[in-house]
Amino acid sequence: MPDDQTFLMGKFPAVLPGGLLYARNHMWCRECENGRARFGFTSYAVRLMQDVYFLDWQVSPGDRVELLQQIGHIETSKAVSDLFAPLAGTLIAFNPELLKDPSGINVDGYGEGWLFDMECDGASLWTVDEYEQFLSDNWEKTQRLIKGKINTED
């Protein structure tokens, strides 16, 4: 199993566990048996969003979703975002606890704060090193995007 990685967002260290796989929309994936996998937000994503206030899903358990199909919406103290499927597959379950209180995402993002389970093929997901590389490669761009300067080039 690869070592854990830490990606520095300015001063904030985003911890990336080595035993997980990662999707480019900043979700982690823990593979379970029989083709099922559990997904949640990486600490990188949680740091950008900060305290989660509201989480809403637009698809139901059992629904088939396409890669990057919009599946939900999140509102936090700093951000809003639509949420998208990290892979094509079938949604099995959403974390019921988060629907009562989404702050579990902040408390234990890699554990109790998981988002949903899917039946999917995780072959295209990244290892922690690949994800860390992706974050490094895009950090400048992300900051620019956040600063609203992305339209200067790109």
Added chain:
Amino acid sequence: MSRQRLTVVLSQAQGKNPGRRALEESIAAALIMEPGLDVSIVPYLYDLDAEHTGRLFLESVQGDMVVLAWMFPRAAFWLLDRDGIKGHYGDNQIAPPTEADEDEDGEPEPPKGIGAVNVAKRWIYCLDLRDHGNYDIYIQEVRRIAAECRERRAAGNGQTTMVELGLPAPQPQPSFASDQLLKQPERRWYPVIDYSRCTNCMECLDFCLFGVYGVDNLDRLIVENQDSCKRGCPACSRVCPEQAIMFPDYKTPAIAGAPVGNISGLKIDLSKLFGGGDAMAMAAQERDRELVADGRQAVGMSVGIPKRQADKTQEPKDDLDKLMDALDELEI
């Protein structure tokens, strides 16, 4: 005379949310006692069709008006404009408690859009009921607006030749039965155009394959067949290069008509980071879903996708300032 009075219209929330209803009732109860105000309640503004009594009532209102609704003020204002209830945009001081005055020069950047036509010489103030849970804030703001309108009229009357002699002439007041006024309309879904931003580029007209858009006899873009629009689909709004198309009920604030350049209380939109990716691709995907649901062929990116936007940023411009602020707070 009724022109001297301020009309206050409360537009109810959809559904039966008790918290929302309670706020509406508290506001109405308090305002009804205020001198110089005419208070009316209508259902959710967005759902009113042309025959609805609430709409006929709104059309009959002369003079300045305050509309309190569960949507962004910009959406409410242009929704009324679309319904022929026109006036000048009255700024309210409710939404951004700390940012009441724009820090630049008090005026937002000069509008790029083609503007509204046949604007009546009166002011329409739209307040967003989602801003505060405390009714008193709205009461105070309505009082402030009432005073502002009185001052404006007083200033205006100095210049005009309008003379009032003796008793005011009796106004033919159309009467509206309150059960008719409050008859709950069907839910609707259609785009609302902000003509202060729309440049008449017609990209929405090219993009939408459901015939929602058309042009009027001045060749101005209009929402021609609003009920042909596909419920839940905001695709044309993503295509619009000026973010002039609003869907007041959509969850993403930039699409629902969040204020422009007014930053406090608004949030950074991370959809692009979290997989939203290319707004054009998203719009095409949303359109395809509706096409297929209609039994038609998906067209993907092959129809109505403006070329010149190929390398344009997808982040709505409204968000730029917010993003900057959010970044500072993030300390990254």
